Amino acid sequence: MSVLVYSESEKDSFKKSSYEAVSYGKSLADKMGVELICVTFNCSNSQKLKNFGADKIFNIESQNSQEFTCKVYSTLLSKIIETQNASTIILSSSPDSKYLGAYLAGYSGGSYISNVVELPESINPFIVKRSCFTNKAFSSTELKGDVKIISISSNSYGIFEKEGKGSQEEFKVDEIETNHKVTNIEKQSGSVTIADADIVVSAGRGLKGPENWKMIEELADLLGAATACSKPVSDMGWRPHSEHVGQTGKPVSSNLYIAIGISGAIQHLAGINSSKIKVVINNDPEAPFFKAADYGVVGDAFEVIPKLIEELKAKV
Ligand SMILES: Cc1cc2nc3c(=O)[nH]c(=O)nc-3n(C[C@H](O)[C@H](O)[C@H](O)COP(=O)(O)OP(=O)(O)OC[C@H]3O[C@@H](n4cnc5c(N)ncnc54)[C@H](O)[C@@H]3O)c2cc1C
Incomplete structure (x- = not known):
């Protein structure tokens, strides 16, 4: 055995x-x-x-x-x-x-x-x-x-x-006959994949538009994190579908999940339940995500994230 x-x-x-x-x-x-x-x-x-x-x-x-x-x-x-x-x-x-x-x-x-x-x-x-x-x-x-x-x-x-x-x-291999052949593989974007990431920085519709993801990418880079997003964000083409997290997207099991401008709908939470520490940044204190959070920041992402980036830069 x-x-x-x-x-x-x-x-x-x-x-x-x-x-x-x-x-x-x-x-x-x-x-x-x-x-x-x-x-x-x-x-x-x-x-x-x-x-x-x-x-x-x-x-x-x-x-x-x-x-x-x-x-x-x-x-x-x-x-x-x-x-x-x-x-x-x-x-x-x-x-x-x-x-x-x-x-x-x-x-x-x-x-x-x-x-x-x-x-x-x-x-x-x-x-x-x-x-x-x-x-x-x-x-x-x-x-x-x-x-x-x-x-x-x-x-x-x-x-x-x-x-x-x-x-x-040693293992002597006979070629195996198969009807399948991989002809092309399209890699997802980002340097760290969501599945392997220790830290995931995820953002939602609260970011207003794709042009505002620069600060999300910068934060993720500083933390060595993967970037992710909510479903509407990928549906609208702001981010690639490979980043969509949730019930109908990818599951995330990171040690730290930072959710920025995401309301915390049940379908989103379904994909991140097994992440260990959840940090939520949202300007609405009533956002449902706060109930699932370990740490929460009530504030405008456009003020909080640049400050966070500044603090992290000062530390590295
Ligand atoms: C069958 C089905 C399957 C689904 N599967 C998924 C799924 O897999 N994954 C998924 O994510 N969704 C899924 N959804 C959609 C889900 O129900 C929600 O609609 C979606 O998660 C909402 O995305 P959001 O939080 O980005 O947007 P919104 O609900 O619009 O929330 C935006 C949040 O940003 C906050 N905000 C706004 N401005 C700022 C600011 N300046 N600073 C900080 N915060 C701000 C708002 O307070 C709000 O809480 C599914 C829905 C259905 C019906």
């Missing part, structure tokens, strides 16, 4: 959520008294995973795994799962991984659950806590079958360094 983590990487570097999945996998492997196997695709830095507990590392290099397609990745991962007798598979909470989870469960005849927030409360039976109803509730869920597949909710477990054996393993 073993625990296996699929560690997503991009251009040879790992996402924060990948390190979190490996940290979770290491704690689980220790709890079960088994080794931790990590699998990467086309990543020359896979050895880094040793520092987070990987005992064995498989880096798969193949012609048709250069870009993610579910058929190719799940087929290759399934082969390693089988040959390594992996009983628990850990994925991060990315869109690719959620897609993979269902395929892997299909191939292995096992079970898959997403949004897991803690180590299993019991291994036999295998019971995990997961968040549901846009993080408003938690459920304890039992997974059946020989192979259990779970994806970890971002920023719920944390990242911990712990040295593993880190042996690099």
Whole structure:
């Protein structure tokens, strides 16, 4: 038996959520008294995973795994799962991984659950806590079958360094036939992605127009944050759709979420519930967002943000 983590990487570097999945996998492997196997695709830095507990590392290099397609990745991962007798598979909470989870469960005849927030409360039976109803509730869920597949909710477990054996393993790859081919990838704007960001600076219709986002971008740059927005802002074309946060947009699990000129409609809050600290800046003291805030500033964004920028500049 073993625990296996699929560690997503991009251009040879790992996402924060990948390190979190490996940290979770290491704690689980220790709890079960088994080794931790990590699998990467086309990543020359896979050895880094040793520092987070990987005992064995498989880096798969193949012609048709250069870009993610579910058929190719799940087929290759399934082969390693089988040959390594992996009983628990850990994925991060990315869109690719959620897609993979269902395929892997299909191939292995096992079970898959997403949004897991803690180590299993019991291994036999295998019971995990997961968040549901846009993080408003938690459920304890039992997974059946020989192979259990779970994806970890971002920023719920944390990242911990712990040295593993880190042996690099060979895996002979047959090219996998697939009907899918990735022809183009359009990257979202901004230097920090919303999914990976520790800090998100988000703004809404209170900013009045796209020309006023310069100060939002400047604040985000100073904080090393990603920029985000409410739905109407992206609907009106003030900001790209990739920045739209909420029930119908992206979920945010940052440590700090700064909401500027956003009213706090239920559909927006649904996407940011799992962010740890929420700071709201709004000129209306009755704005519903204040009820969900840890810290609030009642004030005009056009006065507060430049002052904040000035203060931050004085500190760096
Ligand atoms: C099915 C459905 C799905 C939806 N999904 C989403 C979603 O995923 N994400 C989402 O965001 N919305 C979503 N919405 C829309 C949502 O209901 C709200 O309409 C939207 O979130 C409001 O955006 P806003 O807060 O930017 O704008 P507004 O509601 O117009 O709020 C603007 C805020 O800015 C404040 N303000 C104004 N001027 C200033 C100033 N100078 N300084 C500081 N503050 C100022 C105002 O007091 C106000 O609180 C959805 C709606 C529906 C029906």
